[in-house]
Amino acid sequence: MTSVRKICCIGAGYVGGPTCSVIALKCPEIQVTVIDKSKERIAQWNSQKLPIYEPGLDEVVQKCRGKNLFFSTDTKTAIKEADLIFISVNTPTKTFGNGKGRAADLKYVESAARMIAEVATGDKIVVEKSTVPIRAAESIMNILRANHKPGVSYQILSNPEFLAEGTAIEDLVNADRVLIGGQDSPEGQAAIEELCKIYEHWIPRENILTTNIWSSELSKLAANAFLAQRISSIKFPLSTQICELLDEGAVLHIYDPKVEETQIIQDLTHPTVTNNPENVKSRISIYKNAYSATKNTHAIVLCTEWDEFIELDYTQIYADMMKPAYIFDGRKILNHDRLQRIGFVVQTIGKKLIRSAISRAWGSQTQA
């Protein structure tokens, strides 16, 4: 079914372990090797007591381990042999520098990219599965390009993970949505196709959504932003998440029918929210209505429940946006069926969308 014969996953953690176990279960003809720099972690994956507990995981691992699922510290061999490599390493919050305390630290992602650059000898599809800031794929690509070797070529894909701890296997086996972002070139599309073919072993094609890398990365961050807003009771979480998007290079058009421009700027430049108020100011523009604010944008993030937002002419808004046009309904107040019929990619939290093509409720309290 697919020309990918061998998969390697860098990072045998909460995401890499269960995801690759399910891929091995559903794709018996593909050899899946999960590698980690931690010898202890790999030893646990190879033991009777797995390093994480997830309902259903033990059974999947028992069935596949030693057949087409392997856990190893031999990173070089696994990377060298793989046609497709998932980067599924941890992305802790930065403890220094720009974005300290807020932005994700890419040091492990970058070290994984360096490992690939060092040992790869043929063509590789590199898939970022870790939750990364927007444009992380570019930084992975820069590392790979800077270490270019003859006869080696790379395609980078973004395939964010939305599983939640506690329901990881259920979320993976019955995923009602998979998101894959790739480069807008024939080679990029071919790489997307290869990853689609893997998921198509058990996920209906209409539930596999393909887009560009940037939109895919943004989707995950926006889903997390809603989550932070929902579970936090302090005043600034939304502003903090907005500043995180700004740190990553996003440009924001803001419209709020009830909050004055000066108040919005004051909230977004508060010292508890950003240490770079000038950067924030230079990247936001405040608009007088929703139509001008959404014109020529990639995504709408709905953060407040004003009735006005329910009654907008979304057909007109869609026509004026860049495509694919995303709408993140952080308040769950919009008619999602209608928006999907118009053409929007709709994302929300805490509720399943009805339509089959895009039916997954993104996010849960434990998602990262």
Ligand SMILES: NC(=O)c1ccc[n+]([C@@H]2O[C@H](COP(=O)([O-])OP(=O)(O)OC[C@H]3O[C@@H](n4cnc5c(N)ncnc54)[C@H](O)[C@@H]3O)[C@@H](O)[C@H]2O)c1
């Ligand atoms: N845990 C969740 O529920 C969840 C859900 C969705 C997305 N995510 C995201 O997925 C990513 C992975 O999360 P996780 O929970 O699996 O992390 P984790 O900490 O459980 O596992 C990461 C593993 O990567 C290994 N690692 C780091 N650098 C390495 C390198 N260069 N070579 C080999 N191994 C290396 C670490 O030793 C560790 O075992 C993060 O970006 C996270 O934000 C997590």
